[in-house]
Amino acid sequence: MPASDKADRIRTSVTEQEALDFHAQGRPGKLEIAPTKPMATQRDLSLAYSPGVAVPVKAIAADPATAYDYTTRGNMVAVITNGTAILGLGNLGALASKPVMEGKSVLFKRFADVDSIDLEVDTENVDEFINCVRYLGPSFGGINLEDIKAPDCFIIEQRLRELMDIPVFHDDQHGTAIIAAAGLINALELTGRDFKNTRLVCNGAGAAAIACIELIKAMGFNPENITLCDTKGVIYQGRTEGMNQWKSAHAVKTDRRTLAEAMEGADVVLGLSQKGAFTADMIRSMADNPIIFAMANPDPEITPEEVADIRNDAIMATGRSDYPNQVNNVLGFPYIFRGALDVRASSINDAMKIAAVRSLAELAREDVPDDVAAAYQGTRPRFGAEYIIPVPFDPRLISAIPVAVAKAAMETGVARKPITDLDAYARELSARRDPIAATTQHLYERVRNHPKRVVFAEGEEEQVMRAAIAFANQGLGTAILVGRDDPLKATAARAGIDLDRPGIEVVNARLSTRVEAYTEYLYSRLQRKGYLLRDCQRLINTDRNHFSACMVALGDADAMVTGTTRNYSTALEDVRRCIDPQPGHRVIGVSLALTRGRTVLVADTAVHDMPTAEELADIAEEAAGFARSFGYEPRVALLAYSTFGHPTGERSERLREAVKILDTRRVDFEYDGEMGADVALNAHRMEQYPFCRLSGTANVLVMPAIHSASISTKMLQELGGSTVMGPILVGLGKSVQIASMGAKDTDIVNMAAIAAYNAGA
Numbered sequence: 001m002p003a004s005d006k007a008d009r010i011r012t013s014v015t016e017q018e019a020l021d022f023h024a025q026g027r028p029g030k031l032e033i034a035p036t037k038p039m040a041t042q043r044d045l046s047l048a049y050s051p052g053v054a055v056p057v058k059a060i061a062a063d064p065a066t067a068y069d070y071t072t073r074g075n076m077v078a079v080i081t082n083g084t085a086i087l088g089l090g091n092l093g094a095l096a097s098k099p100v101m102e103g104k105s106v107l108f109k110r111f112a113d114v115d116s117i118d119l120e121v122d123t124e125n126v127d128e129f130i131n132c133v134r135y136l137g138p139s140f141g142g143i144n145l146e147d148i149k150a151p152d153c154f155i156i157e158q159r160l161r162e163l164m165d166i167p168v169f170h171d172d173q174h175g176t177a178i179i180a181a182a183g184l185i186n187a188l189e190l191t192g193r194d195f196k197n198t199r200l201v202c203n204g205a206g207a208a209a210i211a212c213i214e215l216i217k218a219m220g221f222n223p224e225n226i227t228l229c230d231t232k233g234v235i236y237q238g239r240t241e242g243m244n245q246w247k248s249a250h251a252v253k254t255d256r257r258t259l260a261e262a263m264e265g266a267d268v269v270l271g272l273s274q275k276g277a278f279t280a281d282m283i284r285s286m287a288d289n290p291i292i293f294a295m296a297n298p299d300p301e302i303t304p305e306e307v308a309d310i311r312n313d314a315i316m317a318t319g320r321s322d323y324p325n326q327v328n329n330v331l332g333f334p335y336i337f338r339g340a341l342d343v344r345a346s347s348i349n350d351a352m353k354i355a356a357v358r359s360l361a362e363l364a365r366e367d368v369p370d371d372v373a374a375a376y377q378g379t380r381p382r383f384g385a386e387y388i389i390p391v392p393f394d395p396r397l398i399s400a401i402p403v404a405v406a407k408a409a410m411e412t413g414v415a416r417k418p419i420t421d422l423d424a425y426a427r428e429l430s431a432r433r434d435p436i437a438a439t440t441q442h443l444y445e446r447v448r449n450h451p452k453r454v455v456f457a458e459g460e461e462e463q464v465m466r467a468a469i470a471f472a473n474q475g476l477g478t479a480i481l482v483g484r485d486d487p488l489k490a491t492a493a494r495a496g497i498d499l500d501r502p503g504i505e506v507v508n509a510r511l512s513t514r515v516e517a518y519t520e521y522l523y524s525r526l527q528r529k530g531y532l533l534r535d536c537q538r539l540i541n542t543d544r545n546h547f548s549a550c551m552v553a554l555g556d557a558d559a560m561v562t563g564t565t566r567n568y569s570t571a572l573e574d575v576r577r578c579i580d581p582q583p584g585h586r587v588i589g590v591s592l593a594l595t596r597g598r599t600v601l602v603a604d605t606a607v608h609d610m611p612t613a614e615e616l617a618d619i620a621e622e623a624a625g626f627a628r629s630f631g632y633e634p635r636v637a638l639l640a641y642s643t644f645g646h647p648t649g650e651r652s653e654r655l656r657e658a659v660k661i662l663d664t665r666r667v668d669f670e671y672d673g674e675m676g677a678d679v680a681l682n683a684h685r686m687e688q689y690p691f692c693r694l695s696g697t698a699n700v701l702v703m704p705a706i707h708s709a710s711i712s713t714k715m716l717q718e719l720g721g722s723t724v725m726g727p728i729l730v731g732l733g734k735s736v737q738i739a740s741m742g743a744k745d746t747d748i749v750n751m752a753a754i755a756a757y758n759a760g761a
């Protein structure tokens with residue numbers, strides 16, 4: 001089998017169908033535009049549009065700088081391309097590049113809260129492209145050029161920088177160069193090398209490659225020790241074929257002519273070329289402890305597995321997220337623009353780029369605090385061969401890189417709105433971080449490190465099969481589908497799903513050798529609750545929830561997910577016939593409401609209809625424990641329609657009583673109540689109650705009853721723009737999660753991942 005095929009098989013974290021479905025489901029594509037001002041009344045309309053809008057128009061005409069105050073300009077970046085060098089896929093045209101560009105826009109938002117829109121310009125003519133972009137200046141605070149082939153990209157960027165008074169930044173050049181340089185600095189340090197004596201080969205002489213070597217030369221790398229190669233081989237002084245002025249500037253005097261010759265004895269190789277460009281012999285011929293950055297996307301010049309087959313002394317990086325050491329410009333562009341926009345920089349200059357390099361390199365050397373460790377693969381990363389650069393989900397990036405960039409902009413005179421208090425700025429930046437990605441990433445990574453056997457009870461359902469495949473493909477463990485052979489196979493065939501793959505098992509309850517054991521187990525639990533042996537036999541044989549829950553109860557699986565075909569309470573009753581609460585615990589449902597800037601846990605969203613004071617106290621304890629397991633320090637508010645006795649009324653009594661009960665239990669988390677949701681969630685409202693014992697706004701909300709819990713979480717989701725995960729079952733003796741009826745495959749995978757996570761390390 002060719003090496004690259006082997007690598008494809010090893011690392012296929014998503015299938016092609018999944019990738020297409022992901023982009024097609026719901027609203028096609030990955031972006032939408034949402035208004036930031038209410039547009040509900042005639043007055044709103046008069047302010048937002050005619051006549052009110054005329055006022056900021058005149059203000060901007062009189063003073064253009066006020067456009068930053070009255071419009072989106074200051075936080076808006078255009079991702080612009082003509083699709084001539086899409087990743088490492090080549091020139092596939094403007095339209096085909098749109099998924100990548102939408103992706104870049106989403107990354108801007110997710111990682112650095114920069115608003116962004118993708119613009120695909122359908123021309124390969126350099127002048128036409130420049131002309132198109134130059135007139136867009138008023139709309140944006142910055143221009144991020146993307147995936148434009150060399151050498152056109154050099155001319156385009158240079159001319160646009162001259163023509164426009166906002167940052168114009170070709171991400172493939174400078175974004176890549178910044179990340180590669182940071183990784184290189186750290187890899188050199190780890191292998192005892194320096195910029196003066198290290199011999200480096202760069203394969204590829206396009207946008208990314210030329211920028212990388214220009215940046216490292218600007219930082220002091222010895223130019224004589226760099227050999228650049230392209231499709232024609234080594235770029236040597238005097239070469240005429242396939243040359244341009246940017247390549248010529250880096251041509252060296254050498255007798256080496258091929259990449260293989262260049263790599264012989266080299267200390268470092270940067271791959272910015274194409275899939276599979278490095279052979280085993282080339283890697284073998286490199287110096288001891290070689291540094292190999294195979295950065296072509298989506299498939300690197302050589303894979304880490306292939307390198308590991310050849311030698312074990314290499315520091316290896318790729319552009320992909322599914323290997324250690326991801327050297328990819330995603331670590332740079334969101335944060336670099338964040339810093340540049342925040343000081344209204346007129347350009348992104350070398351000093352700002354070098355500041356970003358140093359900040360990134362230093363971050364990887366720092367000790368990783370607990371909350372940051374959670375963003376990594378369940379284990380605390382330590383500076384070393386497998387960790388030379390932070391991962392994109394590292395929550396420190398947002399407060400480190402923009403500060404370094406903004407500071408450098410101010411020092412070099414390109415900042416038009418300097419920041420006086422950089423510490424305060426760093427704190428503000430942390431609040432921009434979107435917690436959704438970090439929370440789910442943490443969960444998935446921990447499961448990946450401790451894969452589990454999860455039984456998918458409704459295995460005959462198409463969306464459950466898809467979820468099972470996604471679960472297995474993402475390395476979360478083994479997915480066990482419960483179902484009858486014929487219907488299961490028929491559904492799979494109709495949906496074009498291939499279940500014959502690693503990580504998927506199918507179990508037919510009727511044919512299972514464990515039926516007897518499960519029946520006996522169930523009978524032992526239910527015989528004094530009016531069930532006959534044959535009732536239990538029937539439940540095990542015909543009801544997938546009972547069969548699956550018994551699999552988990554008797555240790556044949558670690559966790560279970562169900563719920564897509566039955567209503568929640570029925571599925572929960574099925575499960576509870578087979579599994580008890582954890583000793584000393586109460587079973588509750590916790591929903592996670594994830595909103596920009598904050599995550600709030602809401603309980604009980606699943607089990608207790610109208611909890612007593614005692615039950616409310618238990619719910620508070622369970623929810624606080626769950627919050628801790630997810631890395632949050634709980635601040636629990638017991639919610640009611642009244643706050644600390646006003647207005648008076650019986651309905652708040654249970655909440656007040658629950659607080660008193662918690663007082664007697666001496667629990668080790670912050671709690672208080674009863675209080676309204678506005679007081680719990682709004683610091684200014686809370687200040688009006690200086691005696692309130694919460695040290696900040698609440699992150700765990702205990703609801704007075706299931707109806708208020710359910711109504712409020714559903715409203716948050718439908719009206720408030722929050723992502724709500726759950727209800728997540730907490731307090732059961734074994735790990736079971738119940739998805740909502742009709743849940744989509746993505747929701748089912750999330751629930752399965754949570755079930756696997758709760759099944760423990």
Ligand SMILES: NC(=O)C1=CN([C@@H]2O[C@H](COP(=O)(O)OP(=O)(O)OC[C@H]3O[C@@H](n4cnc5c(N)ncnc54)[C@H](OP(=O)(O)O)[C@@H]3O)[C@@H](O)[C@H]2O)C=CC1
Binds near residue numbers: 204328
């Ligand atoms: N990890 C990351 O963050 C990033 C990775 N990249 C990757 O770098 C690669 C190049 O992108 P970019 O610079 O934008 O594209 P360009 O089109 O600007 O440049 C491509 C360069 O690669 C050279 N090349 C192509 N195939 C080979 C080969 N087999 N051997 C040697 N050289 C080859 C071309 O040579 P010639 O000049 O002779 O045509 C050209 O110099 C892509 O794979 C891309 O995915 C790019 C940006 C960021």
Ligand SMILES: CC(=O)C(=O)O
Binds near residue numbers: 086088147171297328
């Ligand atoms: C990562 C990126 O921008 C590229 O490969 O083109």
Ligand SMILES: [Mg+2]
Binds near residue numbers: 087146147171172
């Ligand atoms: Mg790119």
